[in-house]
Amino acid sequence: MPDISAKLVEQIRSASAEKRQLQIVGRGSKHFYGRTPVGEPLAVAEHEGVVNYHPAELVLTVRGGTSLAEIDGVLAEHGQTLPCELPRFNGDGTIGGSLACNISGPARPWLGSLRDLVLGTKIINGRGELLRFGGQVMKNVAGYDVSRMQAGAMGCLGVIAEVSLKVLPIPTAVTTVVAEIENHKEALTLVNRLSGRSNAISGACWWGGKQYIRFQGARSAVDKAAKEILKDRTGASLMKDGQQFWRDLRDQKLAFFEGLEPLWRFSVGSTADIPGCKHGIIDWGGAQHWIKGDYRFDDLAARILRGMGEVNLFRNRRGDEEVFHPMPAARQAIHKRLKASFDPDFVFNPGRLYSWL
Amino acid sequence: MSEKAQLATLFREFIDPEFVIVDEETQRPYECDGLSMYCEQPMLVVLPDTIDQVRRVIKLCHQHNVPVVPRGAGTGLCAGAMPHAEGVVLSMAKFNRIIDIDPLARVARVQPGVRNIAISEAAFRYGLYYAPDPSSQIACTIGGNVSENSGGVHCLKYGLTVHNVLKVEMITAEGECLTLGGGGLDTAGFDLLALANGSEGLLGVITEITVKLLPVPEKAQVVMAAFNDVQSAGNAVSAVVSNGIIPGGLEMMDRHAIVAAEDFCHAGYPKEAQALLLCELDGSAEEVKEYIQRVAAIFESHNAFQIRISQSEAERMLLWKGRKSAFPAVGRISPDYYCMDGTIPRGQLAHVLTEMEKMSQEYGLRVANVFHAGDGNLHPLILFDANVPGEFEKTEEFGGRILQLCVEVGGCITGEHGVGVEKIKQMAIQFGDAEIAQFHGIKDAFDSQGMLNPGKGIPVLKYCQEYRALSQTQTAQA
Numbered sequence: 119m120p121d122i123s124a125k126l127v128e129q130i131r132s133a134s135a136e137k138r139q140l141q142i143v144g145r146g147s148k149h150f151y152g153r154t155p156v157g158e159p160l161a162v163a164e165h166e167g168v169v170n171y172h173p174a175e176l177v178l179t180v181r182g183g184t185s186l187a188e189i190d191g192v193l194a195e196h197g198q199t200l201p202c203e204l205p206r207f208n209g210d211g212t213i214g215g216s217l218a219c220n221i222s223g224p225a226r227p228w229l230g231s232l233r234d235l236v237l238g239t240k241i242i243n244g245r246g247e248l249l250r251f252g253g254q255v256m257k258n259v260a261g262y263d264v265s266r267m268q269a270g271a272m273g274c275l276g277v278i279a280e281v282s283l284k285v286l287p288i289p290t291a292v293t294t295v296v297a298e299i300e301n302h303k304e305a306l307t308l309v310n311r312l313s314g315r316s317n318a319i320s321g322a323c324w325w326g327g328k329q330y331i332r333f334q335g336a337r338s339a340v341d342k343a344a345k346e347i348l349k350d351r352t353g354a355s356l357m358k359d360g361q362q363f364w365r366d367l368r369d370q371k372l373a374f375f376e377g378l379e380p381l382w383r384f385s386v387g388s389t390a391d392i393p394g395c396k397h398g399i400i401d402w403g404g405a406q407h408w409i410k411g412d413y414r415f416d417d418l419a420a421r422i423l424r425g426m427g428e429v430n431l432f433r434n435r436r437g438d439e440e441v442f443h444p445m446p447a448a449r450q451a452i453h454k455r456l457k458a459s460f461d462p463d464f465v466f467n468p469g470r471l472y473s474w475l
Numbered sequence: 476m477s478e479k480a481q482l483a484t485l486f487r488e489f490i491d492p493e494f495v496i497v498d499e500e501t502q503r504p505y506e507c508d509g510l511s512m513y514c515e516q517p518m519l520v521v522l523p524d525t526i527d528q529v530r531r532v533i534k535l536c537h538q539h540n541v542p543v544v545p546r547g548a549g550t551g552l553c554a555g556a557m558p559h560a561e562g563v564v565l566s567m568a569k570f571n572r573i574i575d576i577d578p579l580a581r582v583a584r585v586q587p588g589v590r591n592i593a594i595s596e597a598a599f600r601y602g603l604y605y606a607p608d609p610s611s612q613i614a615c616t617i618g619g620n621v622s623e624n625s626g627g628v629h630c631l632k633y634g635l636t637v638h639n640v641l642k643v644e645m646i647t648a649e650g651e652c653l654t655l656g657g658g659g660l661d662t663a664g665f666d667l668l669a670l671a672n673g674s675e676g677l678l679g680v681i682t683e684i685t686v687k688l689l690p691v692p693e694k695a696q697v698v699m700a701a702f703n704d705v706q707s708a709g710n711a712v713s714a715v716v717s718n719g720i721i722p723g724g725l726e727m728m729d730r731h732a733i734v735a736a737e738d739f740c741h742a743g744y745p746k747e748a749q750a751l752l753l754c755e756l757d758g759s760a761e762e763v764k765e766y767i768q769r770v771a772a773i774f775e776s777h778n779a780f781q782i783r784i785s786q787s788e789a790e791r792m793l794l795w796k797g798r799k800s801a802f803p804a805v806g807r808i809s810p811d812y813y814c815m816d817g818t819i820p821r822g823q824l825a826h827v828l829t830e831m832e833k834m835s836q837e838y839g840l841r842v843a844n845v846f847h848a849g850d851g852n853l854h855p856l857i858l859f860d861a862n863v864p865g866e867f868e869k870t871e872e873f874g875g876r877i878l879q880l881c882v883e884v885g886g887c888i889t890g891e892h893g894v895g896v897e898k899i900k901q902m903a904i905q906f907g908d909a910e911i912a913q914f915h916g917i918k919d920a921f922d923s924q925g926m927l928n929p930g931k932g933i934p935v936l937k938y939c940q941e942y943r944a945l946s947q948t949q950t951a952q953a
Contacts, residue, residue: 197719264917452920
């Protein structure tokens with residue numbers, strides 16, 4: 119469990135001095151995500167290991183290169199977990215990469231994202247300074263929230279060297295119900311109503327005329343919630359291999375995700391009805407839609423009404439086009455100035471997030 | 476014409492003249508926030524009532540290089556809304572409209588001057604509520620909550636403001652409109668929404684907020700447990716969490732707070748207890764029933780000498796009433812009190828309380844403690860008398876040492892009240908120069924003139940070195 123932060127600092131300082139660009143590389147599981155990586159690889163996977171774990175405090179501190187599998191193992195020994203269900207594309211991934219990409223699993227609307235679990239970080243900025251923000255306690259409002267700002271920054275602000283996270287108990291009971299609902303609009307209404315009533319819901323995905331709903335928590339609460347659906351909807355049934363379904367959804371292993379067509383992700387308000395979504399997957403109780411096909415970015419962006427969300431080209435880009443939702447000029451200007459303050463020589467992941475960043 | 480008269484004339488061209496306040500008497504209520512030891516008379520106070528007016532105020536101040544201090548209800552506890560002597564207080568009090576509640580999507584769009592509790596009241600008819608509940612929730616505004624990233628007693632389970640806000644509209648120092656967050660659960664790019672939460676009005680003036688609404692739990696029940704020592708109470712809290720139970724609220728009081736609260740509202744707290752826990756379970760009726768018994772059993776096995784489970788909503792409210800009125804209750808036993816806001820890893824509680832007791836002896840000032848035990852947020856209340864010359868200065872020094880202790884044991888200087896003016900010196904203990912320089916870089920990216928709420932939140936670097944040197948000397952002397 120080596121701490122190689124000193125080596126990383128050195129590499130970053132010399133890259134900055136020599137105006138060389140670096141692409142931050144963990145375990146390579148999300149190499150496909152964002153725009154084409156450029157620059158010399160900066161390997162961070164070796165900077166790994168648990169720094170601190172206090173199960174009774176619900177706090178875990180790990181180095182950025184720590185694999186998700188290792189974290190799972192350590193937490194499971196104490197009956198705990200990261201409730202945000204981080205995807206493991208090709209079965210792998212690091213915690214630093216997961217935070218940089220901020221991709222969350224099926225429980226996201228109810229149990230939060232990795233960003234929501236972040237308590238503190240150590241980052242190495244473009245000047246090669248190892249900085250510590252936030253802390254290892256649940257509440258901390260001193261200074262700007264630089265730690266959570268790393269979520270979705272795609273490494274453009276620095277290397278995530280260490281993360282402190284809130285962890286939670288593994289739920290004692292989990293149940294999945296599957297209901298035949300041909301009409302996706304009917305399914306959307308159902309899951310939104312359910313989310314407004316039950317505290318136990320932790321997954322709601324519509325795909326191919328079927329609505330999958332997961333409940334988790336105390337046994338009694340889960341059983342009651344499932345029973346109500348089974349009573350209300352004819353054709354609803356308990357799913358035997360429910361957990362496998364949610365894992366496959368999380369890791370994009372369902373048949374829908376196969377093939378090399380461009381894969382688009384909509385992140386929208388949970389009642390948004392995106393044209394074309396009935397041919398895709400509607401996850402997150404309506405707040406995340408997946409669509410496949412050769413579309414123009416503008417055409418898909420126009421499908422989102424009244425600023426109800428964003429779309430991005432998640433996988434299988436054709437060239438070096440923009441993959442994230444177009445950003446208004448005022449926000450772009452702030453992004454450029456923030457980038458310049460963290461990484462004045464534009465060392466990290468140039469163009470990975472946007473061509474202009 | 477003075478700058479004040481000139482600006483007032485300009486503001487009156489587009490704001491109702493009655494709400495451009497120039498005279499000292501009418502400005503008086505704006506001279507401080509909830510931390511009334513820090514006061515300042517502003518140059519001007521304005522209360523615009525349209526977003527365009529807000530934008531024009533900011534643009535004019537930008538042109539004239541005049542500081543702007545945004546203000547909600549003024550309930551903050553860190554002097555974050557204290558006026559600037561040469562600046563304009565920009566009150567958002569008139570923006571008190573709930574724009575829209577979408578019960579199906581479970582979101583509410585609100586103006587920044589809407590009171591925290593008003594959101595839950597309006598959402599109640601749909602069976603929904605807004606989760607973060609700072610103790611000032613009947614008065615504090617949602618705009619102020621975002622600025623301070625406010626907490627409350629339910630943070631362990633339901634998160635802070637940052638976890639419950641989906642979108643913020645703000646106007647930058649240059650008068651540009653900026654949307655942070657969006658219609659979905661995430662947006663591409665840097666998480667500026669997270670940055671805005673807790674930014675203390677330094678990055679922009681918030682004009683609209685979209686918050687998440689949650690289903691009102693079917694049932695809530697509370698267990699009270701009294702202990703003969705703090706350590707056992709602390710261990711009991713850890714045992715609850717280790718058993719896989721995340722309570723809705725988990726609060727602890729020390730003996731001074733117990734006595735003050737019990738004398739004030741007769742909730743039935745045993746006054747001989749050294750520590751008292753209130754643990755609330757919420758969720759479905761079945762879930763609460765299952766967990767409440769388990770929690771009571773855990774407390775019993777950790778030597779609680781008295782356990783009481785609320786049997787009715789009235790009893791639950793009564794048990795909470797003592798805790799919720801702990802601050803005013805302490806106010807009755809001392810002319811003044813000073814509320815601190817450090818956080819600590821829960822396991823350090825007994826050590827921190829012991830050290831604090833030593834400091835209390837040393838300074839000759841009593842201290843009572845209420846503790847959000849679930850999330851490690853400690854509120855020591857230092858009792859003092861402002862009319863005794865030098866006593867407030869002594870209190871401040873004592874407070875500063877408590878915060879230093881919090882940082883030493885792995886915690887931080889503020890869990891939910893913010894830095895403001897009050898804790899700006901202690902920022903130097905929690906952060907090094909490189910971190911503080913990075914904070915200034917962020918500020919510059921939004922407000923290069925330093926026009927918004929200057930002198931708050933982030934200290935000037937050279938003062939940091941001076942403060943570190945000074946606090947080392949104090950510690951050495953102690």
